Amino acid sequence: MTILTIARTTFGEAIRRKVLVTFLAVTVALIPISLMFGFFSYRQELTTIKSFYFGMIGIAGLLIALIMGIQLVPIEIERRTIYTIHSKPVNRYEFLLGKFLGALSTLLLSIALMGVAAIIAVTMKTYGDELSRALIPITEPFSNQKLHISEIGRGIAAIFAGLVPTFRQLAPGVVLIYFQLTMVVGLAMFFSTCLGAWVNFFTTSALYCVGSLSQVTDSLIRGENKSLLTKGFAYIIHYLVPQFGNFHVLNPILQPHNVVRDLDKYIAQNVVYAMLVCVMLMAFGIWIFEKKEV
Amino acid sequence: MAEAIKIRNLTKVYSNFLSKDKVLAVDSLNLDIHEGEIFGFLGPNGAGKTTTIKMLLGLIFPTSGEAEVLGKPAGDIETKRRLSYLPESPYFYEYMTGTEALEFYARLFGMGGAQARKKADELLTQVGLGGAKKKSLREYSKGMLQRIGIAQALVNDPSLLFLDEPTSGLDPIAHMDIRDLILQLREQGKTVFLSSHQLTDVEMVCDRVSIMVAGKLLKMGSLDELLKAGATEVVARKIGKEALRKLRSISHQVDEADKDKIVCLTPNEASQQAVCVIVESRGEIISVTPQRNTLEELFIRTVREAEE
Ligand SMILES: Nc1ncnc2c1ncn2[C@@H]1O[C@H](COP(=O)(O)OP(=O)(O)OP(=O)(O)O)[C@@H](O)[C@H]1O
Ligand SMILES: [Mg+2]
Numbered sequence: 001m002t003i004l005t006i007a008r009t010t011f012g013e014a015i016r017r018k019v020l021v022t023f024l025a026v027t028v029a030l031i032p033i034s035l036m037f038g039f040f041s042y043r044q045e046l047t048t049i050k051s052f053y054f055g056m057i058g059i060a061g062l063l064i065a066l067i068m069g070i071q072l073v074p075i076e077i078e079r080r081t082i083y084t085i086h087s088k089p090v091n092r093y094e095f096l097l098g099k100f101l102g103a104l105s106t107l108l109l110s111i112a113l114m115g116v117a118a119i120i121a122v123t124m125k126t127y128g129d130e131l132s133r134a135l136i137p138i139t140e141p142f143s144n145q146k147l148h149i150s151e152i153g154r155g156i157a158a159i160f161a162g163l164v165p166t167f168r169q170l171a172p173g174v175v176l177i178y179f180q181l182t183m184v185v186g187l188a189m190f191f192s193t194c195l196g197a198w199v200n201f202f203t204t205s206a207l208y209c210v211g212s213l214s215q216v217t218d219s220l221i222r223g224e225n226k227s228l229l230t231k232g233f234a235y236i237i238h239y240l241v242p243q244f245g246n247f248h249v250l251n252p253i254l255q256p257h258n259v260v261r262d263l264d265k266y267i268a269q270n271v272v273y274a275m276l277v278c279v280m281l282m283a284f285g286i287w288i289f290e291k292k293e294v
Numbered sequence: 295m296a297e298a299i300k301i302r303n304l305t306k307v308y309s310n311f312l313s314k315d316k317v318l319a320v321d322s323l324n325l326d327i328h329e330g331e332i333f334g335f336l337g338p339n340g341a342g343k344t345t346t347i348k349m350l351l352g353l354i355f356p357t358s359g360e361a362e363v364l365g366k367p368a369g370d371i372e373t374k375r376r377l378s379y380l381p382e383s384p385y386f387y388e389y390m391t392g393t394e395a396l397e398f399y400a401r402l403f404g405m406g407g408a409q410a411r412k413k414a415d416e417l418l419t420q421v422g423l424g425g426a427k428k429k430s431l432r433e434y435s436k437g438m439l440q441r442i443g444i445a446q447a448l449v450n451d452p453s454l455l456f457l458d459e460p461t462s463g464l465d466p467i468a469h470m471d472i473r474d475l476i477l478q479l480r481e482q483g484k485t486v487f488l489s490s491h492q493l494t495d496v497e498m499v500c501d502r503v504s505i506m507v508a509g510k511l512l513k514m515g516s517l518d519e520l521l522k523a524g525a526t527e528v529v530a531r532k533i534g535k536e537a538l539r540k541l542r543s544i545s546h547q548v549d550e551a552d553k554d555k556i557v558c559l560t561p562n563e564a565s566q567q568a569v570c571v572i573v574e575s576r577g578e579i580i581s582v583t584p585q586r587n588t589l590e591e592l593f594i595r596t597v598r599e600a601e602e
Contacts, residue, residue, distance in 0.1 A: 001401075001404060002401075002402060002404075005398065005401040005402060009387065009398055012389075013387060013389055016389050079385050080381065080384075080385040081385050081386060081387060082353075083348075083353060083379065083381040083384070083385075084379070084381065084384060084385075084386070084399065084443075084446055085402065086351070086352070086353055087351050087353070087374065087377070087378065087379035087381075087456075088374055088378075088399065088402040088403065088449075088450075089371050089372070089374040089375050089402065089403065090371075090374075090402055091371055291355075293353070293354040293355060294353050294354070
């Protein structure tokens with residue numbers, strides 16, 4: 001109950017922040033605009049577009065996750081809003097978890113908005129030919145083709161029909177991005193209980209980069225002809241740093257050689273992994289925060 | 295009498311691991327606050343008042359010593375249902391409206407939507423913000439925010455209130471309202487731990503006061519005890535020469551206010567004698583008043599002495 005009240009307040013505050021809203025609006029708008037301005041040549045590989053969008057959502061989401069994870073708790077201490085909260089029957093852990101859940105919901109909304117924009121854009125790109133042909137009389141007024149309402153209708157129907165297969169194609173990647181970023185929020189929020197904002201920013205970013213190489217560390221561990229030292233080092237990194245890399249798998253450009261055989265299973269495994277990492281990070285964070293002077 | 299707060303050897307040292315300097319903010323504090331009293335917690339800036347309150351609430355932790363609040367160790371969560379805290383210059387979520395802010399605080403006590411809203415409306419009216427409840431706190435003036443602070447301290451109908459400078463930034467009317475509120479709280483049997491620099495307020499509402507300087511408690515007691523001066527003022531008329539001579543010999547000071555009237559300041563033990571002298575000489579007594587220091591005098595004297 002208390003956790004939900006805090007979470008709701010956090011979410012409410014986040015979506016009223018002009019910086020976040022503007023940033024999201026711009027990113028969401030950029031997604032279809034990038035298509036219009038011929039960011040991609042007419043018949044460019046769909047994989048490139050997919051990768052581009054995954055990258056864009058990933059980077060924008062990473063920024064949002066980092067900023068929220070780093071700021072949410074320290075800012076309450078700095079603004080001293082925490083005094084009136086902790087003098088009420090609110091446990092430290094309830095506060096921290098509330099902030100975390102608030103951040104996760106804000107992140108969910110952001111990723112969902114960008115994901116929906118990407119799905120719509122890709123659908124238009126893939127299934128829009130019929131509609132654009134039907135619209136030629138408008139787009140090219142001097143062609144002597146006639147406007148047929150039925151053709152336009154069929155074009156629109158084609159696009160709607162295309163939404164489902166496009167959703168199937170993009171959604172798994174977007175889901176993985178979201179769960180990857182929940183770990184970023186967790187990591188940054190954990191560090192925010194004991195580190196200053198900038199140190200936290202660099203530490204979390206560095207760990208994100210290292211963790212993004214989880215496929216590399218994995219192959220180092222499995223490698224036959226590696227020295228024990230290398231293996232040990234890779235082992236430590238692989239299991240100590242969250243394996244962010246596993247969540248890039250569906251990005252065809254970052255991970256060209258990876259073929260996931262059972263996609264549902266792979267996603268389920270990674271979602272569970274991300275949740276476990278978050279639980280652990282929050283447990284450590286609470287442990288520190290309980291003793292923190294505010 | 296039951297104790298609302300028990301403080302034993304409470305000490306707080308602020309240390310910063312980047313620089314070596316340490317601040318001894320509270321130094322072996324011992325203090326008992328009785329249930330149902332209004333306790334004035336005084337001291338100059340930086341004396342350690344806020345630090346003490348924060349330790350009692352479990353916002354920060356003592357370096358040594360201990361404290362009990364409403365029978366439980368300081369910081370206990372269940373106890374927090376029965377107490378409240380108005381921080382000095384309180385801060386809130388600025389994007390919220392007055393109603394939203396108070397609803398939020400009500401929810402932290404487990405009140406549901408409708409109940410929380412009702413409580414919020416009630417409190418806003420009580421602190422005179424009924425007209426501004428739909429405005430966001432960003433647009434509130436300092437005094438209006440202070441009133442929100444007071445309202446949030448009443449949300450749970452607490453039996454113990456920690457008020458850290460509750461009247462700062464308030465206009466004279468609101469100031470008076472707060473004084474009345476505190477007196478009202480006393481009538482309801484609540485305990486108030488009041489830290490304030492408004493000594494006239496403190497003098498008007500508090501049962502007992504303490505003065506802390508540089509982390510140490512230097513004075514503690516009821517206002518009567520602390521402010522009792524060693525002298526009595528006797529005002530009389532129609533005093534003859536002989537009587538005047540006698541009065542001079544037993545008083546600190548005798549002023550002839552006008553031809554007829556005298557004002558003499560005698561030690562308390564001698565006041566009876568002075569009255570006798572006047573009555574015997576057929577003088578006319580106008581008033582006999584035990585002298586009382588003002589709290590301000592006591593405060594300044596205590597701080598000066600500590601500085602020396
Ligand atoms: N977080 C902190 N870190 C280091 N020193 C602190 C901290 N908070 C307070 N102090 C120091 O502790 C001492 C007591 O401060 P405190 O805020 O308790 O004073 P106060 O009696 O409330 O004063 P005021 O009347 O100005 O509100 C001061 O010397 C102050 O500088
Ligand atoms: Mg203070």
